[in-house]
Amino acid sequence: MADIRKKRHEIILRILKTIAVPVVAWLIMEIITRTVVGVSVIRNSADVKTFFRNMVSTIAFALAISTNLNCGRMDLSLGAQMYAGTILGGNIALVLGWGGAGMLMLAMLIGGFCGLLTGFLFVNLRILPMVLGLGMTLIFECVCFMVNDQQGVIIYGSSGFGILSNEAFIITVSFALILVSTYLFQLSRFGYRYRAIQGNQKLASDAGINIFSNCVWCYLIGGMLVACAGVFITAYAGSLVPVLGMSSNTYVFKNMFPMIMGTWIGGFCYNRQIGIFMAAVSVNMLTLGLSKLGLSISVQNMIIYILFLLFMVYNSNKDKLSYWKARAARISLAERTLQALAEKGC
Amino acid sequence: MKKMFVTLLSLFLCIGLSACGKTTQSAATVDSLTETTSTSTAVVPGSTADGENVSIQLPSAANHKTFKIGILETQLSDESTIRVNYFRDYIAPRYNCEFMFSEACGDLNSVMTYIENAADAGCDAILCYYTVPANTEQLVQLCQEYGMLFIENGGIVPANEAAYKGGYENFGGGFQANQPATGRLFKDYLVATMDPADEHSFLIVSGSCYLGNMQQLEITTNIMEAIAEIYGLTYEKTINELITSSSPIQAVNDKDIEIYCYPGLPTASGWLEGLSAALQTGKYDYLLIAPNAIGNIGNAVSEVESALDKDITIIGFGTFGTALTNAFNTKDKFGNQSVSMSTVKFTSLVSAMAFSKAYNMLTGHPEAVLTEDGNTNVLQFKMESVTSAEQLAQMSDWDVPGKWVADYDIVDQMLVVNEPGLTAKEIQERTFAVNYESIKKRRSD
Numbered sequence: 001m002a003d004i005r006k007k008r009h010e011i012i013l014r015i016l017k018t019i020a021v022p023v024v025a026w027l028i029m030e031i032i033t034r035t036v037v038g039v040s041v042i043r044n045s046a047d048v049k050t051f052f053r054n055m056v057s058t059i060a061f062a063l064a065i066s067t068n069l070n071c072g073r074m075d076l077s078l079g080a081q082m083y084a085g086t087i088l089g090g091n092i093a094l095v096l097g098w099g100g101a102g103m104l105m106l107a108m109l110i111g112g113f114c115g116l117l118t119g120f121l122f123v124n125l126r127i128l129p130m131v132l133g134l135g136m137t138l139i140f141e142c143v144c145f146m147v148n149d150q151q152g153v154i155i156y157g158s159s160g161f162g163i164l165s166n167e168a169f170i171i172t173v174s175f176a177l178i179l180v181s182t183y184l185f186q187l188s189r190f191g192y193r194y195r196a197i198q199g200n201q202k203l204a205s206d207a208g209i210n211i212f213s214n215c216v217w218c219y220l221i222g223g224m225l226v227a228c229a230g231v232f233i234t235a236y237a238g239s240l241v242p243v244l245g246m247s248s249n250t251y252v253f254k255n256m257f258p259m260i261m262g263t264w265i266g267g268f269c270y271n272r273q274i275g276i277f278m279a280a281v282s283v284n285m286l287t288l289g290l291s292k293l294g295l296s297i298s299v300q301n302m303i304i305y306i307l308f309l310l311f312m313v314y315n316s317n318k319d320k321l322s323y324w325k326a327r328a329a330r331i332s333l334a335e336r337t338l339q340a341l342a343e344k345g346c
Numbered sequence: 347m348k349k350m351f352v353t354l355l356s357l358f359l360c361i362g363l364s365a366c367g368k369t370t371q372s373a374a375t376v377d378s379l380t381e382t383t384s385t386s387t388a389v390v391p392g393s394t395a396d397g398e399n400v401s402i403q404l405p406s407a408a409n410h411k412t413f414k415i416g417i418l419e420t421q422l423s424d425e426s427t428i429r430v431n432y433f434r435d436y437i438a439p440r441y442n443c444e445f446m447f448s449e450a451c452g453d454l455n456s457v458m459t460y461i462e463n464a465a466d467a468g469c470d471a472i473l474c475y476y477t478v479p480a481n482t483e484q485l486v487q488l489c490q491e492y493g494m495l496f497i498e499n500g501g502i503v504p505a506n507e508a509a510y511k512g513g514y515e516n517f518g519g520g521f522q523a524n525q526p527a528t529g530r531l532f533k534d535y536l537v538a539t540m541d542p543a544d545e546h547s548f549l550i551v552s553g554s555c556y557l558g559n560m561q562q563l564e565i566t567t568n569i570m571e572a573i574a575e576i577y578g579l580t581y582e583k584t585i586n587e588l589i590t591s592s593s594p595i596q597a598v599n600d601k602d603i604e605i606y607c608y609p610g611l612p613t614a615s616g617w618l619e620g621l622s623a624a625l626q627t628g629k630y631d632y633l634l635i636a637p638n639a640i641g642n643i644g645n646a647v648s649e650v651e652s653a654l655d656k657d658i659t660i661i662g663f664g665t666f667g668t669a670l671t672n673a674f675n676t677k678d679k680f681g682n683q684s685v686s687m688s689t690v691k692f693t694s695l696v697s698a699m700a701f702s703k704a705y706n707m708l709t710g711h712p713e714a715v716l717t718e719d720g721n722t723n724v725l726q727f728k729m730e731s732v733t734s735a736e737q738l739a740q741m742s743d744w745d746v747p748g749k750w751v752a753d754y755d756i757v758d759q760m761l762v763v764n765e766p767g768l769t770a771k772e773i774q775e776r777t778f779a780v781n782y783e784s785i786k787k788r789r790s791d
Contacts, residue, residue: 039627046626046653050619050646149427156644157672157684165649237618238645239669244450254615291619296593297610300620 017268018278021261025282029289041289045167051288052170053236057229058280059174061251062259063181064225066272067218068129069259071198075219076133077118078226079248080140083152085111085227086240087144090153099160100235104173107227114140115223119216137246144242156238164235174277177228181221182273190217226251257308258283264315413708414444415701416464416494418457418474421450425665426475428693431747436694437701440754454481458488465492471518471704475499482506486517497521497703501560501724510722518703518715519722521696523729525560528689529568531731532634532661535687536572547604548573549630551621551662553637556592556609562636563589565663566607569634570597577601594624604629612639618646625650625658635662641669644676644684651679664688664732666742674735689729690738692745695780698752699725702760702773711762714770723770730782744785751785 029041042051061078068075089107096102118136122129144152155161163169185191193214196204205211229251234240258279266275286307290300417433419426433445446467448460457476464472472489477500486509489496497518502510509517540546550569553562566589574581579601581588588597588607597605608624610617621643624630633647640662651658657680664670664685673685703725706714717723732738745751759776762768 044626044653046622046646046649049649050622054619151668154641154668154672156641156669157676165645236645237642239641241613245452250615287616287619288623291616291623294594294620294624297614297616297620299593300616 014268014270018265018274021265022278022281022285025285029285033289033292036293039292041285041292047288048167049165049170050236051284052167052174053165053232054284054287055280056170056174056177057232058255058258058284059177059277060225060229060232061255062262062276062280063177063273064222064229065252065255065259066263066276067185067222067225070263070272071194071201071215071218073122073129073215073218074133075118075222076130076246076249076252077114077136077140078133078222079251080137080144080246081111081114081118081223082226082230082233082251083144083240083242083248084114084140085109085223086230086234087147087153087242089227090155090231090234090240091148094153094155094158097160100155100163100169100231103155103161104164104228104231107231108224111227111230112220112224114227115219115221116216118223119219122219123212123215134246137248141242141244141246141248145244150242152239152241153234154239155234161235164232170232173228173232177225178273178277181225182271184221185273186271190214194218257304257311260308260315261311264311410442410709412442412444413471413705414446414467414469415704416446416448416460416467416469416472418448418460418464418472418476419450420452420476425693428745429697432694432697432750432752433701435747436750437697437757441701441705441757443705451476454478454484457481457485461485461488461492461494465489465494469494470708471495471497473497473499473700473704479503479505483509483512486512486514490514490516495704495707497700499700501525501726503558503560510724514722515712517722518707518712520724521699521703522724522726523561523691523696524726525564526568527726528561528663528729529564529566531689531729532565532687533568533572533575535661535731535733536569536634537576539686540576542576542578545603546632547630548606548632548634549621549624550589550597550605550607551612551633551635551637551639552589552591552607552609553635553639554609554611555589555636559637561663565636569636570605573603573605574599577603579603594620606630612637612642618642622646622650626654628654628656631656631658633658633660633662635660638663638665640664640673640685640688641667644673648678648684655679657682660685661687664690666690666693666738666745670732671735671738671742674732674738683735687731687733688738690732690741691727691729692751692780692785694745694750694752695727695756695777698757698760699727699777702757706760706762709761709763711768714762714768714773716770718771723774725770725774725777727777728781741782744789751780756780 085107088110093103193209262276262279265278266272451457500520552566570585579599582598676684
């Protein structure tokens with residue numbers, strides 16, 4: 001009975017820890033914005049739409065980065081895959097008149113194909129993932145420039161794309177992403193193998209797991225996820241203009257913060273996907289709050305990246321904190337023991 | 347499975363590679379670093395109104411060795427695509443020239459590398475769209491070393507004054523929009539359409555003014571002046587102080603009119619969220635935009651309009667393209683056109699101005715690029731304002747292959763070989779004469 005109670009207590013504690021970060025982020029930003037400019041972080045439907053749209057793109061992108069990064073592969077072509085999927089998928093959807101849902105589907109298909117291509121080249125050429133990523137970035141960026149006279153994709157003013165700004169649709173996509181990725185990485189055969197590879201690639205291979213096909217699947221899933229993120233990024237701005245010179249990598253680095261924070265939060269609930277969801281909520285609450293303060297973009301970015309840096313410092317040194325805490329406890333115990341012995345006259 | 351993958355991927359690569367090598371009027375061609383268009387033939391593709399190819403009689407002006415001109419682009423956009431079509435397919439055959447287009451050269455290093463490549467490829471002149479005045483003189487000197495002419499997209503500012511007054515024989519000066527005139531388009535529109543009796547609040551997107559962008563400085567200054575004129579107000583700070591602030595700033599004034607200057611690059615992360623947050627305060631009903639950001643803000647503004655049930659009027663700088671067309675054809679929640687006024691330019695006219703400078707110098711008439719006091723001149727053009735979807739449709743249909751605004755008649759009028767004694771001042775007057783009314787008249791004739 002006591003065990004059950006202890007376990008229940010532990011579960012509640014883990015849930016509280018998991019939701020603590022976004023709640024604290026919201027509380028801090030709410031207090032700051034109310035004090036400084038006298039408004040809430042979220043005050044009307046436009047804010048709600050902005051928040052959810054940015055959140056779903058952050059979730060998708062952070063999940064995509066973590067898909068490969070957790071197995072030791074840093075795919076730098078994810079940003080370019082996002083551009084390729086969104087621009088090609090968006091233009092096809094525009095031509096076919098398939099609207100926002102069609103654009104999402106086509107973009108994910110094309111993004112998945114870009115990921116598949118990258119993964120296939122990786123397992124066959126065995127080039128370092130980062131180097132391959134850089135090369136693929138340049139290729140995908142150029143492909144994006146080849147279509148639609150360098151205009152990218154412009155959905156503002158086109159009919160049928162309003163669904164991408166619909167809160168219900170955005171929330172449905174968010175939960176679908178979390179559920180599908182949870183199933184894929186936690187419950188499916190692919191997920192078991194993925195985690196075995198994540199633990200030790202050599203042992204997994206020796207155990208008969210095809211590490212190459214698993215890797216290609218990871219790239220494919222990553223490509224689909226970034227394309228999904230790209231669709232919602234485009235929905236907010238109304239257009240997505242192609243970039244060159246590896247500028248697409250901006251999105252990869254921008255989403256590193258929620259990805260790393262998500263992995264950390266995921267440790268509380270033993271679910272990386274939920275962790276990333278919570279981190280996406282936290283980071284977007286922070287971003288939305290900062291934009292309410294009327295700060296310049298450089299100041300906003302500086303604050304976000306300083307927080308990222310501080311988090312990285314903490315994350316890298318949290319073992320030391322535990323060590324110092326344990327050491328202090330040991331010293332204290334030793335001192336108490338000595339004192340007790342002294343009192344007994346030993 | 348693996349074989350299927352190999353086949354599929356090989357197919358994809360083949361299609362990709364063949365698409366890269368395709369030489370159509372598509373913009374893809376701009377991507378190649380040193381794409382060269384050979385033009386010894388006098389067949390002009392799409393030179394009729396129907397877009398058919400016709401053979402033309404070369405003018406006497408073209409009886410010379412083929413001139414090779416490098417076009418240095420800083421970004422590849424719809425405008426650069428139009429430029430490629432105009433130079434390669436329209437100008438090159440008639441004037442016996444070759445054009446070599448760069449990829450997007452975003453920094454000084456890539457610009458210098460392109461110039462060196464162009465020199466190796468035998469270019470006689472560079473038309474440079476890299477507009478950093480502090481680098482002008484350096485680039486002029488670099489071209490001088492290689493024996494090439496240098497003409498830039500830009501005007502005279504303190505940072506490049508030395509290049510314009512330095513007597514460089516290879517420097518053909520600059521070409522740019524008449525920035526005060528562009529700014530005045532905004533001022534005139536605001537003064538003409540706003541009633542001083544109505545109370546309005548203004549969110550002014552000052553964009554890159556803090557970086558010294560001349561065009562945006564002129565537009566924002568004129569907007570601020572127009573508001574001051576309409577309401578007879580005085581700002582607590584100078585207009586220059588307000589619009590060159592890199593942080594958002596309230597333009598406090600003696601009439602308590604809400605005016606908020608919002609700077610930043612529209613492509614920067616968080617910029618749109620910041621703009622949306624400012625609009626959501628519900629204070630502003632006029633959004634006046636100096637940078638070319640109409641395509642980026644429409645959706646965010648429309649959401650704020652719906653959330654606050656408030657009509658927001660948008661006036662901003664734009665260029666021909668889908669974004670502007672969509673913006674003019676989209677109605678907001680209140681049934682109004684999304685954008686009330688925008689500016690446009692005719693790319694063929696700007697390109698013709700740049701070409702005339704290079705061609706006049708290459709044919710031995712450097713006096714055609716000099717001012718009366720002997721300094722290198724800046725050729726200017728005037729932008730046009732657009733206020734309706736119909737007007738935009740009409741104007742955007744004017745400057746397309748086969749129907750260029752700057753046709754052979756216009757270009758010929760800018761070349762000294764066709765009219766000995768032609769001065770820079772006369773070329774400028776002829777350029778200014780190409781405006782909305784004159785083009786409309788020519789088209790109707």
